[in-house]
Amino acid sequence: MIRLVIVDDQALVREGLSLILGTQPDLRVVAELPDGAALLDLLAADPAVADVILLDLYLPGADGVRILGQVRSRLPGVSAKVLMLTTVGRAADVQRALAAGADGFVLKDASGAELAAAVRGAHAGVTALSASAAELLWPAPAGTGAADSGARLRLLTGREREVLARLGRGMTNHDIARDLALAERTVKAHVSNLLAKLAVSSRTQAALIARDLS
Numbered sequence: 001m002i003r004l005v006i007v008d009d010q011a012l013v014r015e016g017l018s019l020i021l022g023t024q025p026d027l028r029v030v031a032e033l034p035d036g037a038a039l040l041d042l043l044a045a046d047p048a049v050a051d052v053i054l055l056d057l058y059l060p061g062a063d064g065v066r067i068l069g070q071v072r073s074r075l076p077g078v079s080a081k082v083l084m085l086t087t088v089g090r091a092a093d094v095q096r097a098l099a100a101g102a103d104g105f106v107l108k109d110a111s112g113a114e115l116a117a118a119v120r121g122a123h124a125g126v127t128a129l130s131a132s133a134a135e136l137l138w139p140a141p142a143g144t145g146a147a148d149s150g151a152r153l154r155l156l157t158g159r160e161r162e163v164l165a166r167l168g169r170g171m172t173n174h175d176i177a178r179d180l181a182l183a184e185r186t187v188k189a190h191v192s193n194l195l196a197k198l199a200v201s202s203r204t205q206a207a208l209i210a211r212d213l214s
Helices: 011-022 036-045 064-074 091-099 112-123 131-137 146-153 158-167 173-180 184-198 203-213
Strands: 002-007 027-033 052-056 081-086 104-107
Touching: 002 011, 002 036, 002 112, 011 027, 011 112, 027 036, 036 052, 036 064, 052 064, 052 112, 064 081, 064 091, 081 112, 091 104, 104 112, 146 184, 158 173, 158 184, 158 203, 173 184, 184 203
Parallel strands: 002 027, 002 052, 052 081, 081 104
Antiparallel strands: none
């Protein structure tokens, strides 16, 4: 069970995220907090209270990146992964959050499935970006689109397409290997091959293309 703490100054957002994520059988919301100060107090009292923290980028008093820096510097006993959340995304915001030690960045326009996948990915140690956040960092080159993605997808073998679909759900190599009954080294080879065929440099970029499989 992955234990979650949600930090957002808007009660409606906190309640909505809690409702969406709380329906997942492997996720449990253990606290909903309105600001960074409350988070620091909670973690100081119990550094192991959460496995993943969903932290709003824009908070009253101090923004989420500053709070994240305080968690990392002042509370070394906290091992929870931190996913940054925001409504309006800019590439600079994503880069700043990741540079500060965030384990992922999710825009609030993400679907419930994307959000849950990001939580699972962060918990597993994979840098988790929702599709819209990833597009901020790696916008599609001019002149490319569905036809281009389709042409690249046709280069993949059936097994590589199966692996790609699972990358799109935020699964780790270990999880993919277990799901497809393969050796983990075989999955790594498939990932390397499909990245080359798709002409991308990261799993997250490949996951964006995976949406064309759905």
